[in-house]
Amino acid sequence: MFALTKVMRGGLALVAAALVATQFAPTAAHAADPAYKVLVFSKTAGFRHDSIPAGIQAIRDLGAANNFTVTATEDATAFNTANLAQFKAVVFLSTTGDVLDAGQQTAFQSYVDGGGGYVGVHAAADTEYDWAYYGTLVGAYFKSHPAQQNAVVKNEDRTHPATAHLGATWTRYDEWYNYRTNPRSTVRVLQSLDESSYTGGEMSGDHPITWCHAQASGRSFYTGLGHTIESFADGNYRQLLLGGIRYAAGMVTADCRPASGPPPGNTTTVEGEAYTSNFGVQPAGHAGASGGTTMGYIDNGDWAGYSSVSTSGATGFSARVSSGGAGGTITVRSGSQTGPVLGSVSVANTGSWDTFTTVSTTLNGTGTGALFVTFSGGAGSLFDIDTLTVTRNTTPPPAATEGEAYTSQSGVQPASHAGASGGRTLGFIDNGDWAGYSSVSTAGATKFSARVSSGGPGGTITVRSGSQTGSVLGSVSVANTGSWDTFTTVNTTLNGTGTGPVFLIFSGGAGSLFDIDTFTVSK
Structure with missing residues (x-):
């Protein structure tokens, strides 16, 4: 009788929620936002995507439902100080090539740095290669792409308004960009690609595809999704765009600080309804949930156990939740429903049973x-739970070393570059030059990577141990990247026999070969 009562109670609540959703579907999902304006810019000087008209219409539709108006243009003269001042955000919708002149670039930089918002969609990363500021703003430049195909998108950060509606993974069809550099160290990665789920990924298994970051007093959001016309009819993709626009426009806040290193490798995510033991809870259908189902009908005193999820060494817990009820508290325990308490987190009313957010706590x-x-x-x-994630201790990634932080050298000098970490690189590198780093050990080192740029002939970095003539651990080639302000990352394996500090030796043709922004040595 108790279970039947719960089903009837939950059923009535779901019916009521459905009626409310039906009655208010056409109106603003974010009516609390004050009215504002968005500029959509879709000028192309290279490849032109046939999805641009669909994208403009989709953003107009989002604006009509969410209290912002849209001005769409391909006229670059719109980029002047007086005109830009009326917009809260500017969307670069699959722009390509060199689309702004010097004066327009200056006006746009002042707009963003002064508090404006930028949203880059898909080919926005294939734009303004010769403008270093734009490279920093977008986060990474386009490099290549394989054939269009299905791939699994990993939703790494589901607290951002652009991704809070999604499950842990999202399988979709699109054109999947490879980028010239990995932006993870300078942006908050919201989504990445599982390179094992498709062919043609070229980012060594760490493949960001959607991210955000602060830009001076402004905000930047970029997604590589959105090549196809069909993308802009996809409700999940539209919600991704809406969240990005609202963040860039300053209508909602989000933590877009870079995370410390790659995503944790030792995490377990499980569907809430995949419990192996329980009291009181039952599955509940929700279209917006991962797999379409949550763990629902949760009352005070209920519990759920997951025999396949270990708490050994667990230091973090998060849950994607919704609540049209009282809210409450999730307490995380080990071993049983009365086992040791590892931590707890509060869940507030989210506005409806179909409005999801992510809560997290340390364990x-x-x-x-x-x-x-x-x-x-x-x-x-109290609330429904879509998915649960447990994070365990992981070895932190090795810190990157600034190229110009050498402790001994021959021939090299620091060089200033706006797009470099700290604004400087190890530069003026000629054939035969070298640099040593007494604080960076090669003991047991098996991997080397460097962020480099080259407007010259390129060349080779040889990694040695102990001195500039010490044992060779490995080497990697550096090609011309197109300019001294265009950065990419090169990688190689090392033989693991090093014992002393790292020394980098440079060889190649005549003249300046390449610059080194940062490098990493790891086991």
């Missing part, structure tokens, strides 16, 4: 048994 790392979550709160249904 104390003392767990040993299977994951159990217990629920407490007021009367009636």
Whole structure:
């Protein structure tokens, strides 16, 4: 009788929610936003995407439903100080090539740095290669792409308004860009690609595809999704765009600080309804949930256990949740529903059972048994849980070393570049020059990577141990990147026999070969 009562209660709540959703579907999902204006810029000086008209219309539709008006143009003279001042965000919709002159670039830079918003869509990364500021603003330049195909998108950060509606993964069809550099160290990666799920990925398994970051007093959001016309009819993709626009326009805040290193490798995500033991809870259907189902009908005192999810060494917990009820608390326990408490997190009313957000907390790392979550709160249904994620201790990635931070050298000098980390590189590198770094050990090192640029002949970096004539651990070639302000990352394996500090030796043709922004040595 108890279970039947819960089903009836939940069923009535779902019916009521459905009626409300039906009645208010055409109106603004974010009516609290003050009215504002967005400029959509789609000028192309290279390849032109046939999805641009669909993209403009989709953004107009989003504006009509979310309290912003859209001005669409391909006239670059719109980029002047007086005109830009009326817009909260500017969307570069699959622009290509050199689309702004010097004066227009200056006006746009002042607009963004002064507090304006930038949204880059797909081929926006294939734009303004000779303008270093734009490279920093977009985050990474386009390099290449394989044939259009299905791929799995990993939604790394589901707290951002652009991605909060999505599950842990999202399989979709698109044209998947490779980028000249990995932007992870300078942006907050929101989505990345599982390179094992498709062919043609060229970013060594760490493949950001959507990200955001602060730009002076302004905000930048970029997504590589959106090549196809069909993308702009996809409700999930439209919501991604809307979240990016609202963030860039300053209508909603989000943590877009770069995360410290690559995504944690030791995490487990499980569907909420995939419990192996429980009390009181039941699956509940929700179209916006991962797999279309949540763990629902959660009352005070209910619990769920997951025998396949270990809490051993767990230091973080997050859950994607929704609540049209009282809200409450998730308590994370180890081993059983009465086992040691590892941490807890509050869940607030999110506005409806179909409005999802992500809550997270730290855990104390003392767990040993299977994951159990217990629920407490007021009367009636508290909240639903879409997915749960447990994060465990991982070895932090090695820190990058600034190229110009050498402790000994021959021939090289620091060189200023706006697009470099710290604004400077190791530059003026000629054949036969070298640099040593007494604080960077080669002991056991098996990998080397460097962020480089070259407007010259390129050449080779040889990694040695102990001195400029010490044991050779490996080498990597550096090609001309197109300019001294166009950066890419080169990688090589090392033989693991090093014992002393790292020395980099440079060889190649005549004249300046390349610059080194940062490098990393790792085991």
